[in-house]
Amino acid sequence: MPTNYRATAEQLIRGTAQRVTNARIEVLATLLKADGAMSHGEIEAKLPRNSGIDRVTVYRVLDWLTTQNLAHKISGDDRVWRFNAATTAQSHQHAHFQCKCCARVICLDDFGTTTAPPLPAGYTSDEMDVTIKGLCADCAPGNPAHDASKHRHGLARRAGGLRR
Amino acid sequence: MPTNYRATAEQLIRGTAQRVTNARIEVLATLLKADGAMSHGEIEAKLPRNSGIDRVTVYRVLDWLTTQNLAHKISGDDRVWRFNAATTAQSHQHAHFQCKCCARVICLDDFGTTTAPPLPAGYTSDEMDVTIKGLCADCAPGNPAHDASKHRHGLARRAGGLRR
DNA sequence: GCATTTCGTGCAATGAAGTTGCGAGCGCGC
DNA sequence: GCGCGCTCGCAACTTCATTGCACGAAATGC
Ligand SMILES: [Mn+2]
Ligand SMILES: [Mn+2]
Ligand SMILES: [Zn+2]
Ligand SMILES: [Zn+2]
Numbered sequence A, B: 001m002p003t004n005y006r007a008t009a010e011q012l013i014r015g016t017a018q019r020v021t022n023a024r025i026e027v028l029a030t031l032l033k034a035d036g037a038m039s040h041g042e043i044e045a046k047l048p049r050n051s052g053i054d055r056v057t058v059y060r061v062l063d064w065l066t067t068q069n070l071a072h073k074i075s076g077d078d079r080v081w082r083f084n085a086a087t088t089a090q091s092h093q094h095a096h097f098q099c100k101c102c103a104r105v106i107c108l109d110d111f112g113t114t115t116a117p118p119l120p121a122g123y124t125s126d127e128m129d130v131t132i133k134g135l136c137a138d139c140a141p142g143n144p145a146h147d148a149s150k151h152r153h154g155l156a157r158r159a160g161g162l163r164r
Numbered sequence C: 001g002c003a004t005t006t007c008g009t010g011c012a013a014t015g016a017a018g019t020t021g022c023g024a025g026c027g028c029g030c
Numbered sequence D: 001g002c003g004c005g006c007t008c009g010c011a012a013c014t015t016c017a018t019t020g021c022a023c024g025a026a027a028t029g030c
Helices: A005-014 A022-033 A039-046 A055-067 B006-012 B024-035 B040-046 B055-067
Strands: A071-075 A081-085 A098-099 A106-107 A124-135 B069-076 B081-085 B096-099 B104-108 B124-135
Touching: A005 A022, A022 A055, A022 A081, A039 A055, A039 A081, A055 A071, A055 A081, A098 B096, A106 A124, A106 B069, A124 B024, B006 B024, B024 B040, B024 B081, B055 B069, B055 B081
Parallel strands: A098 A124, B096 B124
Antiparallel strands: A071 A081, A098 A106, A124 B124, B069 B081, B096 B104
């Protein structure tokens, strides 16, 4: 039997000492259940039928979860924000992978070994984003399980996708 | 006296053996003149008054320049594409810097020392994006020349900006 | 339990960035 | 110069996301 994601989500939200609401629980539970980062649209689609949670509320909850460090926000190459539950397992700073075919985004466990290149005089930095791009296991060439239905939202179909 | 960017642009475009048009020349000249990467809106604003070049044409030209490797496309954290003229000086792969205050993007000369973290089984990668974030020289705290008018398009003012 | 306060939510409107379809225009090879 | 085919301008459209406002529901104090 799978973990009770709703209960876990409620625990985490209660820990913030801010208001515990159904929308916050449902959205966080959805993120906890996911294996990769989810876009707003994907999250909305996974919410329980007739939960009555509005799209705008989902946007606001995601924003709130991010400020509470219960989720983190990833900018892909398709102008879509993606989110995932922030687990303590992964280091604060870590790289991401985005599939050029299906647009799926996953968090990697850390950076590789990385030191920033030198910046121009007067510039200061405090953060680094690393995104690896390529093909995920499902989209690997020759993969028989390569299901077209999974690729509705693929970058290849999107305006200004990953081609550079 | 500054370089004649229009002439340089025309040379580069003629080199592609494709059609040399005014819109292509003007857009590329604008990119050549710029010190950092430019968004579509910034480019449009810098085009000569009454050049008569349509916004859609700018989008299409930018796309074309990218396919011709005369420009390259950068995805920032504000859902806006930025472009810069591809100089042969910079290595094909290089990191970018994005200012958290004014959203300016510049290309750095290379990556630092970076090796990708391990990917899950079945995943393959062929590309890596590195974006350093922080404050540019103009936005450095205590900079007297810190001109608010430069920050109209800053990420702090944008929805879902760089805060994470 | 009940009133009060404060914050969250639903709904509708709005906004920004980018894309698409199509007829007219223009570059360039002849 | 002529004609073919790529390119442009214009208008409409799409997608993702944000904002304003009135209502509703958590927490807090009693
Ligand atoms: Mn991540
Ligand atoms: Mn660059
Ligand atoms: Zn994939
Ligand atoms: Zn700046």
